[in-house]
Amino acid sequence: xxxxxxxxxxxxxxxxxxxxxxxxxxxxxxxxxxxxxxxxxxxxxxxxxxxxxxxxxxxxxxxxxxxxxxxxxxxxxxxxxxx
Amino acid sequence: xxxxxxxxxxxxxxxxxxxxxxxxxxxxxxxxxxxxxxxxxxxxxxxxxxxxxxxxxxxxxxxxxxxxxxxxxxxxxxxxxxxxxxxxxxxxxxxxxxxxxxxxxxxxxxxxxxxxxxxxxxxxxxxxxxxxxxxxxxxxxxxxxxxxxxxxxxxxxxxxxxxxxxxxxxxxxxxxxxxxxxxxxxxxxxxxxxxxxxxxxxxxxxxxxxxxxxxxxxxxxxxxxxxxxxxxxxxxxxxxxxxxxxxxxxxxxxxxxxxxxxxxxxxxxxxxxxxxxxxxxxxxxxxxxxxxxxxxxxxxxxxxxxxxxxxxxxxxxxxxxxxxxxxxxxxxxxxxxxxxxxxxxxxxxxxxxxxxxxxxxxxxxxxxxxxxxxxxxxxxxxxxxxxxxxxxxxxxxxxxxxxxxxxxxxxxxxxxxxxxxxxxxxxxxxxxxxxxxxxxxxxxxxxxxxxxxxxxxxxxxxxxxxxxxxxxxxxxxxxxxxxxxxxxxxxxxxxxxxxxxxxxxxxxxxxxxxxxxxxxxxxxxxxxxxxxxxxxxxxxxxxxxxxxxxxxxxxxxxxxxxxxxxxxxxxxxxxxxxxxxxxxxxxxxxxxxxxxxxxxxxxxxxxxxxxxxxxxxxxxxxxxxxxxxxxxxxxxxxxxxxxxxxxxxxxxxxxxxxxxxxxxxxxxxxxxxxxxxxxxxxxxxxxxxxxxxxxxxxxxxxxxxxxxxxxxxxxxxxxxxxxxxxxxxxxxxxxxxxxxxxxxxxxxxxxxxx
Numbered sequence: 027x028x029x030x031x032x033x034x035x036x037x038x039x040x041x042x043x044x045x046x047x048x049x050x051x052x053x054x055x056x057x058x059x060x061x062x063x064x065x066x067x068x069x070x071x072x073x074x075x076x077x078x079x080x081x082x083x084x085x086x087x088x089x090x091x092x093x094x095x096x097x098x099x100x101x102x103x104x105x106x107x108x109x
Numbered sequence: 110x111x112x113x114x115x116x117x118x119x120x121x122x123x124x125x126x127x128x129x130x131x132x133x134x135x136x137x138x139x140x141x142x143x144x145x146x147x148x149x150x151x152x153x154x155x156x157x158x159x160x161x162x163x164x165x166x167x168x169x170x171x172x173x174x175x176x177x178x179x180x181x182x183x184x185x186x187x188x189x190x191x192x193x194x195x196x197x198x199x200x201x202x203x204x205x206x207x208x209x210x211x212x213x214x215x216x217x218x219x220x221x222x223x224x225x226x227x228x229x230x231x232x233x234x235x236x237x238x239x240x241x242x243x244x245x246x247x248x249x250x251x252x253x254x255x256x257x258x259x260x261x262x263x264x265x266x267x268x269x270x271x272x273x274x275x276x277x278x279x280x281x282x283x284x285x286x287x288x289x290x291x292x293x294x295x296x297x298x299x300x301x302x303x304x305x306x307x308x309x310x311x312x313x314x315x316x317x318x319x320x321x322x323x324x325x326x327x328x329x330x331x332x333x334x335x336x337x338x339x340x341x342x343x344x345x346x347x348x349x350x351x352x353x354x355x356x357x358x359x360x361x362x363x364x365x366x367x368x369x370x371x372x373x374x375x376x377x378x379x380x381x382x383x384x385x386x387x388x389x390x391x392x393x394x395x396x397x398x399x400x401x402x403x404x405x406x407x408x409x410x411x412x413x414x415x416x417x418x419x420x421x422x423x424x425x426x427x428x429x430x431x432x433x434x435x436x437x438x439x440x441x442x443x444x445x446x447x448x449x450x451x452x453x454x455x456x457x458x459x460x461x462x463x464x465x466x467x468x469x470x471x472x473x474x475x476x477x478x479x480x481x482x483x484x485x486x487x488x489x490x491x492x493x494x495x496x497x498x499x500x501x502x503x504x505x506x507x508x509x510x511x512x513x514x515x516x517x518x519x520x521x522x523x524x525x526x527x528x529x530x531x532x533x534x535x536x537x538x539x540x541x542x543x544x545x546x547x548x549x550x551x552x553x554x555x556x557x558x559x560x561x562x563x564x565x566x567x568x569x570x571x572x573x574x575x576x577x578x579x580x581x582x583x584x585x586x587x588x589x590x591x592x593x594x595x596x597x598x599x600x601x602x603x604x605x606x607x608x609x610x611x612x613x614x615x616x617x618x619x620x621x622x623x624x625x626x627x628x629x630x631x632x633x634x635x636x637x638x639x640x641x642x643x644x645x646x647x648x649x650x651x652x653x654x655x656x657x658x659x660x661x662x663x664x665x666x667x668x669x670x671x672x673x674x675x676x677x678x679x680x681x682x683x684x685x686x687x688x689x690x691x692x693x694x695x696x697x698x699x700x701x702x703x704x705x706x707x708x709x710x711x712x713x714x715x716x717x718x719x720x721x722x723x724x725x726x727x728x729x730x731x732x733x734x735x736x737x738x739x740x741x742x743x744x745x746x747x748x749x750x751x752x753x754x755x756x757x758x759x760x761x762x763x764x765x766x767x768x769x770x771x772x773x774x775x776x777x778x779x780x781x782x783x784x785x786x787x788x789x790x791x792x793x794x795x796x797x798x799x800x801x802x803x804x805x806x807x808x809x810x811x812x813x814x815x816x817x818x819x820x821x822x823x824x825x826x827x828x829x830x831x832x833x834x835x836x837x838x839x840x841x842x843x844x845x846x847x848x849x850x851x852x853x854x855x856x857x858x859x860x861x862x863x
Contacts, residue, residue, distance in 0.1 A: 031525055034288045038274050075194020080526030084813070085564065086713045087197065101525035104287070104448050106564045107197055108631025108823060109316075109373020109479030 028098040030057065033077075036102060040065040054079055055090035057100065078105045118600040118610045119816050122753045126595045126615055131367070139323030139339035139366045140398045147325065148177055148226040150380075150387050150397040151233040153240050154407060155215035155222055158249035158473040158781025159262065162213060162222065162242065169239040170225055175232035178390035179240075181223045182212040185386065186355045195348050196627035197568045198376060202352050204442040208476055209353065209382055215244070216264055216441035217473050218782040219406030226387035226395045249473040249781035253438045254415050256282040256472045264441060264471045282471045284443030289451050289524050290432075290464035297430025297462030301421025303502050308417050309491040311830070311848045313438060314769045315410040316480050317793045320369025322408065323398035326384035330392070334361040334385060339368045341375040341589060342628025347620045353382045364619040365589045372765070373479030376630050379408060402786040409478025410775065412437040412445045416491040418454075426505050428514045430462040431455045431523075435488055437469060440476035445469045446484030449564070452524035453827075454488035456562035457511070457533055457719060458496075459520045473781050479630065481762060482563045482823035486769065486830050490848070493559035493831030498844055507558045507835075508541045508721075516562075516719075532745025532809035533560070533719040539805050540721040545741040554727045554738065555840025561720045561827030565820030566631035567712035571624035572641035574602055574649045576704035580691025581612045582649075584642055587626030588634045590617055592822055593754030597635045598642045600750055601816060605646035607673030608690055624709055632820020635750055636811070637712035643815040649706030653693045656700045661685045714813025718820055720744035722763070722828035726836040730859060733852030735771055735837055737798070742828070743805040747819030752806060759825040760802040766829025768794040774849050 027048040037045040047064075051057040062069035071077065078087045080101040086092050087105055094100055130136040167179045190203040211220045223240050227233040248262035255261055261282055270277050272286035298304055324338035334356070340346050343363040351358045368375065380397040388395040399408070419432040433454050437445035447467035454465050465488075500507040515534050521527050540546060540558065550556060573585040584602045588594055595615040603610045626638065650670045657675035658665040667682035668675050674687040697704050725738040742759050749755040772792040776784040785791045810817025830848060838845045843858040 033525075035272055038272075076192070076199065083527045083529040084714055085526070085566075085717075087566065087568065088711055089713055092713065099527065103452070103524050103526070105194065105197070105199070106449065106566050106631065107199065107446075107479060107483065108564070108566050108633065109376060109481050109483050 028094050028100055031101045033102055040068040051094050053094055054092050076105055077102050116604055118603045119750050123596055123600055123610050136367045138320055138369050142325040142337040144394040147394045147396050148391055149230045149233050150224060150226045150384050150395040151237055152221045153223040153237045155220040157215055157244055157246050158218045159247040160215050160244040163245055164243045166241040170236040173236050175228040176225055176236045178226045178387045180386045182210040185210055197566055197631055206353055217475050224383050226391050251472050251777050251781055253436045253470050256470050284469040284471055287448050287451055287467045292462030294430050294432055294462050294464050298421045300429045302424040304421045305495050305498055306419045307495055307846055309846045311414045311487045312774045313410040313413040314773045316372035316374030318370030318374055321399040321404045322379050324380045324384050325394060325396045326388050327394035328385055328389040332360055336363045336381055337366055338381055339366045341371040341630050343620050344625050345628045346378055346381055349378050350381050354385055362621045365617055368589050368591055371591055372481050376479050376628055405786040406783050407475050409476050411480035412477045414487040418491045418495045420495045420499055422499050426503055426510050426513050428458060428460055431460050433465045435467040438472045439469050440474045442476050443469050445477050450484030450488035453485040453562050454492050455523045457516055457560040458514045459516050463523045481826040485563055486827045489561055489827050490830035494834055497835040508537055511560055512537050530809055531717060531719055532807045535807045536719050536721040536743045536745055539743045539807055540723055543741055545723050545739060553730055553840055555836045557724050557832040557836030559722055559828040559831030561824050563718050563823040565715040565718055566633045567637045567715040568627035568633050569711045570626050570638040570641035571709045572645040574645040574706040576649055576694045578694050580694050582606055584613055584615045585618045585623050586638050587618055587623045588629040588638050591629050592758050593751055594634045597750040601639050601642050602646045605643055632822045636715055636814055636818045636820055639818055640712045640814055641708040641710050644708035645706040649704055652704050656693050657688045716811035716819045718745055718824040720824045720828055722832045724832045724836045726840055728840045733855035737800055739800055741803040742825055744824055745807040745809050746821045747811040748808055748817035749806050755821050756804045758822045759804045762825025763802045763829050764794050764799055766826045767833055770830045770833035770848055771850050
């Protein structure tokens with residue numbers, strides 16, 4: 027299963043402090059849907075554009091359709107803006 | 110294509126397509142536009158840092174002959190107080206609207222309170238003088254540490270800190286708290302033989318673009334809006350204006366002017382919606398151009414900061430733990446770059462135990478705007494200073510200490526994920542082996558080294574490649590050309606199409622001529638829009654391969670494209686004379702019509718950038734003046750599509766970083782009003798302040814891009830703050846922690862020894 031790591035702020039808001047989870051997911055959209063089933067309300071934050079996701083070290087923003095492999099490491103982090 | 114290929118145009122120092130227009134004065138910047146019947150718009154600004162607006166009387170101004178429209182805060186829509194993302198940006202339109210035109214309070218010196226449009230500039234000035242605003246002046250606060258104190262004047266009485274559990278019950282100026290990191294700090298520091306703790310301060314620094322903000326806006330009788338302006342993104346301007354003025358995006362056409370510098374400061378808008386309101390009321394086009402004083406008083410510099418760093422290491426140089434608390438000025442509303450500051454602070458290092466905490470703090474200053482690598486120069490300055498001090502305490506070479514602890518492929522970044530292929534170690538090695546690093550130093554001279562990291566981003570881009578019947582091509586993209594994107598787009602298209610660079614004409618299209626593009630920022634354009642151009646050119650090539658296949662009556666899969674020609678893929682495909690792009694283009698009407706390649710993408714896979722800088726300085730012990738003697742900047746750029754532009758980006762970042770380190774400083778009076786509102790007093794470096802900046806390009810290709818591109822424009826402003834501070838500290842033997850390192854501070858440090 028893929029290892030999913032949430033930010034401390036997401037853990038504080040939605041998961042009771044749990045930030046590392048093992049989940050069976052196929053892509054980012056599937057991950058967000060399953061996280062929301064487990065932690066209602068988290069999808070709104072994950073989809074409002076404020077968060078990015080790193081899959082196996084590669085940073086993605088607004089990328090629902092990116093594949094997540096069975097052994098992927100997935101980190102949520104604040105979206106990067108830049109100047 | 111292919112990241113390891115040999116290229117004909119990629120990597121070459123081609124002539125820039127916009128060069129002739131710019132050196133002959135033909136290029137049109139925002140202030141160059143004009144229209145028949147155009148009015149001049151001007152803004153009345155608050156003379157107070159913090160005050161309630163008790164009343165505004167515009168009646169005398171409205172009666173003045175030649176005045177065609179007057180607007181104040183109530184003339185703009187009130188919008189939901191919610192932050193939303195637009196492309197790679199985030200915005201709270203309620204706050205943005207209040208920054209355009211104050212409603213109940215002014216929150217900084219220069220905050221707009223009214224605007225007029227008149228037939229001449231003089232009449233507009235006279236009208237502003239006739240507007241009477243009654244204020245109730247309130248206590249103000251500028252310094253970030255002062256603003257965090259319990260009894261500090263409050264900017265927003267209902268602001269409760271986000272990110273703290275349990276939530277505070279009292280309002281404060283602290284908008285939010287963020288935290289990053291992992292490991293066991295206590296164990297990490299317990300394992301250290303040496304621990305260093307320091308507090309650092311930096312002042313706000315302006316992006317310093319030479320071209321002030323400007324716009325010409327025409328609102329027609331049918332409500333159609335046309336905007337000519339300079340910005341980092343015509344689509345950003347359109348999106349923001351549509352939401353702020355509550356009209357459809359399709360009603361607005363934004364035509365990008367050339368841009369005279371942005372550096373992040375033109376990822377926001379200040380004038381366009383105001384000009385829309387004035388033009389709509391007057392029924393005439395309105396031109397607005399800021400003065401330099403307005404730019405300095407009322408547009409976003411980056412944050413001033415206060416940062417604590419604690420670093421532990423074993424006696425043999427292994428870093429055991431790093432911790433930082435970062436406090437950033439947000440300006441009048443939340444939104445400082447403290448988040449990326451906290452994420453990047455320790456990013457060049459492989460740490461098992463790391464924690465950073467950031468606070469976003471509102472103060473009575475203009476809203477902080479993005480500035481190259483927002484948030485990172487300050488946090489990495491603090492950490493790089495402590496790394497330098499750690500090397501001294503351990504008796505190690507500062508690059509050797511960095512190499513021993515360098516982040517590399519597989520290292521877990523302090524913000525969570527593991528790095529893929531990165532060029533951090535290669536930069537350090539190149540710096541160590543550069544002749545600069547072993548050159549002797551004289552009396553009162555010091556050498557400083559610092560590393561820097563930035564994420565880089567991708568985002569949405571659309572491109573078209575139109576093949577002309579004479580065998581030339583026009584490339585349309587949707588990003589203002591700030592750092593050489595026309596030349597880069599043309600080179601990549603020429604490479605894919607297999608035609609000469611000078612047969613490709615790159616165009617920056619307006620918002621009604623091409624699909625949506627995120628703005629030019631985040632070091633994204635050559636990566637993301639370049640990827641779109643490559644894809645669009647490949648699409649055109651595929652169409653031409655298909656047409657050649659039809660002529661030869663073979664499968665398109667049996668046709669390959671090389672050196673600008675369709676060719677049979679092998680002996681089994683048949684024996685046909687290759688068809689050039691021009692051959693195929695000439696018969697396009699007979700073969701299905703014009704050939705246009707298109708691509709619309711959300712580019713993923715932006716790869717981070719690292720750099721290492723070396724600087725030598727000499728300090729005059731009598732005056733405290735610092736002379737920068739020599740500067741070398743090493744950076745991993747993935748692939749330099751146009752090396753001259755890459756070098757220019759690096760040199761420009763260094764120049765701005767040196768100014769931030771040595772000179773640039775906002776000076777406020779006791780009344781909270783800015784005292785230095787021009788370039789004579791806000792001292793940016795000029796050519797005579799700097800040596801020739803030597804650049805070393807490292808290329809560790811980004812596999813996600815057709816040619817291996819990483820973003821370039823933001824990394825080079827990060828290391829100079831730490832490198833210069835380390836050099837000055839080493840020259841005078843006193844650790845300098847408070848930027849800018851102005852002569853009085855240096856003299857005091859020499860005198861006091863601390």
